[in-house]
Amino acid sequence: MRRKISDATSRPIQLFLFGESALAGRSCTDPAERLNASLDQLVRAPIRVILTDNRSSMITVKRLQNRSFQVRLHRIFAQAEPATLAALARFIRRPDRKNRKAMGDFIARHLERIREKPARKRALPLAVRGKVYHLGEILEQVKQAYQIPAPEVRISWGQRRGKRKFRAIRLGSFDEEQKLIRVHPLLDRKQVPRFFVEYIVYHELLHAVVPEARAAGGRRASHTREFKRREKLFARYREAYAFEKRFVEERWSRRGS
Numbered sequence: 641m642r643r644k645i646s647d648a649t650s651r652p653i654q655l656f657l658f659g660e661s662a663l664a665g666r667s668c669t670d671p672a673e674r675l676n677a678s679l680d681q682l683v684r685a686p687i688r689v690i691l692t693d694n695r696s697s698m699i700t701v702k703r704l705q706n707r708s709f710q711v712r713l714h715r716i717f718a719q720a721e722p723a724t725l726a727a728l729a730r731f732i733r734r735p736d737r738k739n740r741k742a743m744g745d746f747i748a749r750h751l752e753r754i755r756e757k758p759a760r761k762r763a764l765p766l767a768v769r770g771k772v773y774h775l776g777e778i779l780e781q782v783k784q785a786y787q788i789p790a791p792e793v794r795i796s797w798g799q800r801r802g803k804r805k806f807r808a809i810r811l812g813s814f815d816e817e818q819k820l821i822r823v824h825p826l827l828d829r830k831q832v833p834r835f836f837v838e839y840i841v842y843h844e845l846l847h848a849v850v851p852e853a854r855a856a857g858g859r860r861a862s863h864t865r866e867f868k869r870r871e872k873l874f875a876r877y878r879e880a881y882a883f884e885k886r887f888v889e890e891r892w893s894r895r896g897s
């Protein structure tokens with residue numbers, strides 16, 4: 641009756657949309673890990689999710705040994721709602737026409753967001769100097785204070801984007817491909833203490849130097865035990881942690897009113 645997918649083994653299944661690929665990056669809050677956890681459950685098989693900015697191949701499913709999968713996904717899937725994740729899980733198990741269509745629909749709904757990206761990425765000059773904080777200075781200072789030689793790492797204030805819910809905001813990120821730390825422009829204001837910006841920069845800088853762990857099944861973990869140990873070496877770690885919590889809560893309550 642139903643065709644089994646198992647004979648389609650090592651050949652990757654891909655959905656092509658555009659004619660070129662962009663840079664792959666990794667973010668700090670690790671949406672890949674979250675996706676991984678959801679998909680593991682839905683597919684009921686070990687899955688290794690890799691998020692990319694690759695627009696030419698939005699989804700690539702590769703069946704590995706031990707009935708596990710490697711799934712390369714465009715970053716937009718990090719924002720997929722549960723129904724889409726369920727459809728994605730079905731697509732991974734069986735990439736038939738119906739499941740393929742569900743994926744196509746989701747991608748179509750997010751087309752605009754995908755299209756915005758590359759131009760910005762390529763042409764954008766680094767915004768090192770903010771209104772209040774000079775990120776170049778802060779990066780140098782943090783590197784010296786904690787003796788982290790990372791000459792290749794660059795830094796920039798992120799782009800202000802229109803109406804985005806605070807929920808989706810990342811205060812900092814590290815793009816491994818570009819070796820670029822981005823700090824959210826929300827932090828470029830006097831109400832945000834300098835040590836907190838230093839802390840965000842320090843955290844992202846650690847991503848450049850502390851290796852990721854690969855757990856069984858190939859899952860990626862960036863906030864490893866070693867990472868957390870080193871993060872706590874930040875001089876005002878507790879204060880920074882407390883500030884972040886307050887800051888986020890405040891933004892949340894303002895949103896609700």
Ligand SMILES: [Zn+2]
Binds near residue numbers: 667
């Ligand atoms: Zn992080």
